[in-house]
Amino acid sequence: GQQLNQSPQSMFIQEGEDVSMNCTSSSIFNTWLWYKQDPGEGPVLLIALYKAGELTSNGRLTAQFGITRKDSFLNISASIPSDVGIYFCAGQTQGGSEKLVFGKGTKLTVNP
């Protein structure tokens, strides 16, 4: 089945540092999504990418859809304490299988 390899599994950084995480897959996806999950809550969509090569920003967050359509990365610049949480990538194929395939998540800890 389809799998997403998300790395790193966890990160411990100082406030103000930049963060980078990525997802790779052996399968091609038509859509890449990045979510953040706070403790006790459901994932919240941060950025959606729909075209290979697309680079999209949302405030301090920037994500890119890899040109091979098999990878994506998320960067967070100038991290702040409220960036703490688990970040998930998710890929979606089309053609009858609309479910999302999620990575295992990157747990981010920001030390003030």
Next chain:
Amino acid sequence: KAGVTQTPRYLIKTRGQQVTLSCSPISGHRSVSWYQQTPGQGLQFLFEYFSETQRNKGNFPGRFSGRQFSNSRSEMNVSTLELGDSALYLCASSLGYSSYGYTFGSGTRLTVV
């Protein structure tokens, strides 16, 4: 507008029992999907409903079932609970038959003892 509402938030059940979880989607959303989240396996797709029809099903045993009502509210049922069913069950809704614009609820934390 109100978000996706899942009830109950927490549940403790005994092995062998059955459980029903409820999800009320955002008003106007017709698609509801269910995911199981565990520390070991991450987020795993259970099933998706659109206009009262199951459109997709993940690789879970038949003990896991669901349905959607005419008002788009959805329920999922797990029968003969096992310890491994302990997880956070998340529901997500979207406007159409697609996960574009998915909005997740806060989930139901199920503990099987």
